[in-house]
Amino acid sequence: MQIRENVSLKALNTFGLDAKARYFCSLHKMGGLRSVMQWAQEHPDLPVMFLGGGSNMLFVADFPGLVVQVRLLDKEILGQDDNYFYVRAAAGENWHDFVRWTIDQNMAGLENLSLIPGTVGAAPMQNIGAYGVEVKDCIYEVQAIDWRTAEIRDFSVEECRFSYRDSFFKSVEPGRWLIVTVVFRLPRKPQWKTAYAGVREQLEGKTLNARLISDAIINIRQSKLPDPAVIGNAGSFFKNPMIPQAKWETLQAQFPGIPGWPQGDEVKLSAGWLIDQCGWKGKRDGDAGTFEKHALVLVNHGNATGAQIWDFAYAIVTSVQAKFGVTLEPEPWVVK
Numbered sequence: 001m002q003i004r005e006n007v008s009l010k011a012l013n014t015f016g017l018d019a020k021a022r023y024f025c026s027l028h029k030m031g032g033l034r035s036v037m038q039w040a041q042e043h044p045d046l047p048v049m050f051l052g053g054g055s056n057m058l059f060v061a062d063f064p065g066l067v068v069q070v071r072l073l074d075k076e077i078l079g080q081d082d083n084y085f086y087v088r089a090a091a092g093e094n095w096h097d098f099v100r101w102t103i104d105q106n107m108a109g110l111e112n113l114s115l116i117p118g119t120v121g122a123a124p125m126q127n128i129g130a131y132g133v134e135v136k137d138c139i140y141e142v143q144a145i146d147w148r149t150a151e152i153r154d155f156s157v158e159e160c161r162f163s164y165r166d167s168f169f170k171s172v173e174p175g176r177w178l179i180v181t182v183v184f185r186l187p188r189k190p191q192w193k194t195a196y197a198g199v200r201e202q203l204e205g206k207t208l209n210a211r212l213i214s215d216a217i218i219n220i221r222q223s224k225l226p227d228p229a230v231i232g233n234a235g236s237f238f239k240n241p242m243i244p245q246a247k248w249e250t251l252q253a254q255f256p257g258i259p260g261w262p263q264g265d266e267v268k269l270s271a272g273w274l275i276d277q278c279g280w281k282g283k284r285d286g287d288a289g290t291f292e293k294h295a296l297v298l299v300n301h302g303n304a305t306g307a308q309i310w311d312f313a314y315a316i317v318t319s320v321q322a323k324f325g326v327t328l329e330p331e332p333w334v335v336k
């Protein structure tokens, strides 16, 4: 296992930020894990961070420890029962390619999550979601290694504690578990989720199947979201905030037309709408800005630093707080 020093991460994060890793290695095989873990044990003062496709990261600073890029590849169909197909994929598999592969195998369930950048291993981290589906709906179990003890553990869906853009791995024990494989459970009788505006219109009158829905989602995403290969970004920069019912009623009285969706005792707001109402869509400060078509997406127009993007995000948070009394939380993993 080769461990390199002072490695630029510019090509390894979709914001295109020129941060450096003090130490860096790529994990291609499980066999290499032992030597990396041993190296980490010999350097106990250095922090360790796992990296997939770098599409949900904001490097405000260089990383002072070891970055382990997870490149483990493999995927296989495990079998089926009366209700489900079971499929396993290694953490380093490209997410979108994996989704399309399941469709090629005549399996459904992941089509609404087409074209989300990144890797299979990062998908459970923030329980990726789009167009009415979250990855937890299709996960059977997650296999992860405890970076401290080398224990390998299978986490059931319940143990993963998935919630909106969150999981056990992201917020309960962040940075401790290296996800190595994910087993998916895909329904043999899929229930298509096409109620989202945009999706419904594209599919009107058509006989639905997973490929058709995936193609429609790809079209919509390509028309709405910036391609990181062209303009640096990490997708939605803020989570949609959840507020108590009483606050929702106050906001509705103050801002008629404010969109919101009841979620149990709380109401989910649209972070994009709140930001848009504060006049941020398409604004920029130097090379840090919001995307012209989508105020929720922060972009790097070229040479912004992570600190400039972070300052820009902070200005947005402050103005949304001042106007609506709602605090926005960033979605990406922020290295400070």
Ligand SMILES: Cc1cc2nc3c(=O)[nH]c(=O)nc-3n(C[C@H](O)[C@H](O)[C@H](O)COP(=O)(O)OP(=O)(O)OC[C@H]3O[C@@H](n4cnc5c(N)ncnc54)[C@H](O)[C@@H]3O)c2cc1C
Pocket (backbone or CB within 6 Å): 014, 049, 050, 051, 052, 053, 054, 055, 056, 057, 070, 091, 116, 117, 118, 119, 120, 121, 122, 123, 125, 126, 127, 128, 129, 130, 177, 178, 179, 180, 225, 226, 227, 228, 233, 234, 235, 236, 333
């Ligand atoms: C244009 C664009 C659109 C996007 N659209 C969506 C969307 O619709 N829905 C959505 O949910 N997200 C979206 N995202 C965010 C992002 O694609 C997802 O969060 C994705 O799962 C990140 O994968 P990654 O491999 O790039 O993870 P990285 O950015 O490399 O890492 C993200 C986090 O996961 C950790 N991590 C990565 N791999 C592992 C592993 N094997 N084990 C343990 N921890 C690990 C990292 O340490 C970090 O904390 C979008 C991003 C972009 C750029």
